[in-house]
Amino acid sequence: MSEILIPLHALKGRGVAHRQPHRFERDKRAAFDDGWGTQAEAAGERGGAAPPATEVRFEDARSAITRNDSPDIGFSQGLNPYRGCEHGCIYCFARPSHSYLGLSPGLDFETRLIAKRNLAEVLRAELAHPRYRPEMIAVGTVTDAYQPVERELRLTRAALDVLCRAQHPFSIVTKGSGVERDLDLIAPMGAQGLAAVYVTITTLDAQLARILEPRAAAPHRRLRTLRTLAEAGVPVGVSVSPQIPFINEDMEQVLAAAYEAGARRAFYQVLRLPWELAPLFRQWLELHYPDRAARVMARVQDLHGGKDYQADFGARMRGQGIWADLLRQRFLKACERLGYQHGRHAPNVSLFRPVALRAQQELF
Incomplete structure (x- = not known):
């Protein structure tokens, strides 16, 4: 896999400018100008090369529900219809997961997606199993369940339909306005x-959002989604994550706008840069904020004990040190002033009806 840089004008909505080799590759290749002009053509400097297109591959999932015992996450069960995410957020902690597929955490993560086509069927079987005990399922814990490809594939909707039939509690975290499509399932x-x-x-600054989260809904559109959900009676909250020093500095303004739109709970995390994400983010900084790149990374390292990332439970999400304390104080004071409730929504597992799924299975 070549580490090929492409010019800014060719990005057109992509989060990164190159195909970052993944950490399991033995050989790393670099583009070389042989004098025939092929390198310039490949980079889009001649002939007006088209921007990288999105490719969707399908896989048959062996399991639908993922489980974790991390003490600092707040949920133990997750559901992710897709691997990779077309939103292209430069800060996405899930980018390095593409390395396990032999794909790049760079452009491949946002252009070569994996869709779990049998997710609903596998989920139905898992929930209907006699030994299953219900706990809240968090939808979209790794990659966004309402990224653009969901409009056509509808895998998230199919999974929600199973959860609704079983009266199984769930929560969703998303940047996608497509969640409004499924209000008929979510509102009841x-x-x-x-x-x-x-x-x-992440920010109310539309210009920043375009380069930070290039294919996600614009900030004003996400506020409208919050309002639409709240007006439909859905309990809604806001995530002001990740907090990136000297980049998105408007935490208080985001919290105020989200509260006015109907959010009543909030949480945040600091920027995390595991594995290949650190060099990707450094390149993004040099590309868009060369004047402050070193200062940003110095503060990120302050948050993680002098490293680009420290994976210790408790510290990895909120950071440590004086900068982490300042962020925490800003967040808590803003939430208290605005009237946000403490904690996340508590799941109600008492209505779970696995018998509805077993009856449905018998039809097939």
Whole structure:
């Protein structure tokens, strides 16, 4: 896999400018100008090369529900219909997961997606199993369940339909306005205390959002999504994550706008840069903010004990040291002033009806 740089004008909505080799590759290749002009053509400097297109591959999932025992996450069960994410957020901690597929955490992560076509069927079987015990399922914990490809594939909707039939509690975290399409499923569940939606709003600055999260909904559109969900009776919250020093400095303004739109709970995390994400983010900084790149990375390292990233439980999400304390104080004071409730929405597992799924399985 070549580490090929492409010019800014050719990005057109992509988050990174090159195909970052993944950490399991033995050979790393670099583009070489042989004098025949092929390198310039490949880079889009001649002939007006088209921007990288999105490719979707399908896989048959062996399991639908993922489980973790991390003490600093707040949920133990997750559901992710897709691997990779077309939103192209430069800061996405999930980018290095593409390395396990033999793909680049760079452009491949946002252009070569994996869709779990049998997710709903596998989920139905897992929930209907006699030994299954219900706990809240967090939808979109790794990659966004409402990224653009969901409009056509509808894998998230199929999974929600299974959860609704079983009266199984779930929560959703998303940047996608496509969640509004599924209000017919989410609103009745929300009214019973079985569903909640958190919308991630990293900044209100539309220009920053375009380069930070190039294919996600614009900030004003996400606020409208919050309002639409709240008016439909769905419990909603806001994630002001990740907090990036000297980049998105408007945490208080985001919290105020989200509260006015109907959010009543909030949470945040600091920027995390595991594995290949650190060099990707450094390149993004040099590309878009060369004047402050060193200062940003110095503060990020302050948050993680002098390293680009430290994976210790407790510290990895909120950071440590004086900068982490300042962020925490800003967040808590803003939430208290605005009237946000403490904690996340508590799931109601008492209405779970696996018998509805077993009856449906018997039809097939």
